[in-house]
Amino acid sequence: MSDAAVERFRDLLRYPTFSHAGAADVAEAFAGFHAALERHFPLVHETLEREVVAGRSLLYRWRGTGDGPAAVLMAHQDVVAVDDPDRWSHPPFEALLVGEGEERAVWARGALDDKAALGAILEAVESRLAAGFTPAADVYLVFGHDEEAGGTGAEAIVALLGERGVRPWLVIDEGGAVMDGLLPGLGPTAVVGVTEKGAMNVELVVEQSGGHAAIPLPGGSTAVLARAILRLENQPEAPHLIEPTIGLLAALGARMGGVRGWLLRHARTFRGPLARTLAGSSPQLAAMTRTTRAVTQLRGSSSMNVVPERASATLNVRILPGATVASAVADIERVIDDPDVRVRVIEGWDPAPVSPADGPAWEAISASIGDAFPEAAVAPYVMLQASDSRHFAAISEHVYRFLPFDLRQEELQSIHGIDERIRVSTYHRAIAFFEALVARL
Template sequence: MDAEGAANRLAELIRIPTVSSRVPGASDAAVFERYRERLTELYPRTHAVLEREVLGDGALLYRWRGSTDEPPLVLMAHYDVVPVEGQGWTRDPFSGLVEDGYVHGRGAIDDKGSMVAILEAVEALVAAGVTPRRDVYLSFGNDEEVLGVGAQLAVATLTERGIRPWAVLDEGGAVVTGMFPGVPGRVAVVGLAEKGVLDVELVTSDAGGHASAPTRGGAPARLARAILRIEEHPFPARLHDVVLGMVDAVGRYADAPYRALFAHAGRLRPALAQVLSRAGREANALVRTTVAVTRLEGSPAANVLATRALAHLNIRIALGETVQTTVDRLRRVIGDPAVEVRVVSGSDPSPVSRADNDAFALLSAAARAAYPDAAVAPYLMVQASDARHFSQICDSVYRFMPFDLSRDELAALHAADERISVATLHRGAGFFRHLIAHL
């Protein structure tokens, strides 16, 4: 496979600004259509051999027929991206600049990079005359970033045809270094599950009036107290079996003092949960339900008292909890009937996928083929992905990007200066090639 060619093809796709929006009609349908057309031009062999259909407003579902009728493998990605406004980019986010060994731009990792890695592998295998042992489906979403319906349409289509996948692989964990205390080497973390997502509004009202005569304890003050109570009473830290499995797998590669600690993780669950909760933002998110205040609203004018104060909370629900138990706890913690807790949308955590089967073993082997020095560990994905929809029809749904990413590169996801190295993109394509070739 051609590393430089793959980088240039990714750069071309980055230049097509497929920004999705939750506002109906706000996304540019012509831009998304241009992206789909360009795919056919960049990957002609894939489009000559695989069957392609467009679902809904632009989700893509490909079928590569295998040599047997065994249940298929589904490889997922999405080609919509988040907006760039208000971010301090040092380069044009849609330039697709290839410079100093990196491809720069929005979607370089999330998630056009994954799509290109998949298509590079498929194109190379088709060119080599390879037919996979089982069917391979490519499910490429057009609205993942706005919690859209593209993946749900793919699941519905497969369900209508009586197809239950052997395994599903979507974005999620990555190959990371220095993320675990005492573990100096690289670790490929493969998501077995993902946390639930809950959007909540806290709303409280007042009579309002002129700001020259304020009322003590008005709507903004009540809202502020509610937010502070949530901040001061975080959800409890607990070590779920998935996280315990990660600690156990990673601990085998830790330095001596940490190896002894991790070896007894099962008996030290409460203490280890507390340690992880204080080890940084990422580790804390693994062991508890998290609450982020993402939006505040008050008075529309500087000299008018607010008649309504609103806070939007984005909540990621830990395994073992539900939307209902989370909302119930919020109400107890706030303890103020004048502050209404409104559920905007929500979904419970996903089921936990198997790690004791041939599918996980093959995925692990492909990760080691691409990164021979990396340990492979199960992982809890703290973000949401389209993969959760496939849990309805498959018990082996995994979340893993085969990319070696630094802390800075991970921090650029959904932020300024997103980028991926040419070498990492090439290794990712090698991962998918190994995965498909060894089905």
């Protein structure tokens, strides 16, 4: 594959398409980014119908030869903030190409999340157009502009498609990846999200008498709040396995011998012990077994010598499928068990429905993974983060979450962090995956 694709990708990465509140020069960044898309992918923009939705989100329609159900390929244009560019090894928006051979990589904010998927989709469609290919039914490209800030663009696109009667047979967005060594001794596994956790932000508020710090009263607002936080910390939800996680364990067990492989293949029978084992193995695996609660913000007095009358904390809660916002709130209230602590939901949404790990959509994705990553097994899993794809549950029962990247642990950790980067070979394989998938549409 020519490095022309990499150069086009690098150009896309140079636009700081932020979506967080207060970001500067956003209009100019998105305008430049949209112009770059037109410049680099001329056949896409000559052939596909393009609409701008909700100000900056992009919806492309590639008309197929028949009138069957459509497919949707998704990515998002926006990137998260860069708090301190001086901490990066290379400037986050210069998209420098660094290294040799397999270590050759593009360093930039958005390299993994999520402009690599966006670029790979467009490279694949441009290539298929150049070859004279037309899909059997309509294909929509959906590129939201504010996934990192709530996904109002994707939500608006779903509403528009719903009004037009579009019911996709396949939706694919960012999500799992090809991971090596998920368990000791295990080869690469492509984990495809068949659902994702719900999320909510909750405020815990305590209002008590305050006053001068020189004469503190017992049982003040901060003490009551601290006790509530410690109760939540010390009483996490009991771990349990839901069906997608059982499917993941069974798929991993199919590649393992011995007692361990047998246990995983029979995960449904041993779901209790396996859930407890996973919960004690790592924070990542534990998060697959329960609804999680994390304290992210604390607020008290604005002065160092004043005991606050009002103390509050924000909890970020990730809700395991099978639970709801309402049940997660009830569980928080049960654990805190204190009428002086008020629990208020700031925002939240329920977990996404579970899409089937079989059938035509799953098989198309699995076969395309096999083409691009022949050494990888395919398994379902629960995506722990939120994505724009959750909105598509309103119009499709086949929504999947997969990034066609073979990621190392340090690369995975750079998402939303410092020194985000993607190896050139990984980007080439992502293009190959989408070319294979488009050929099946």
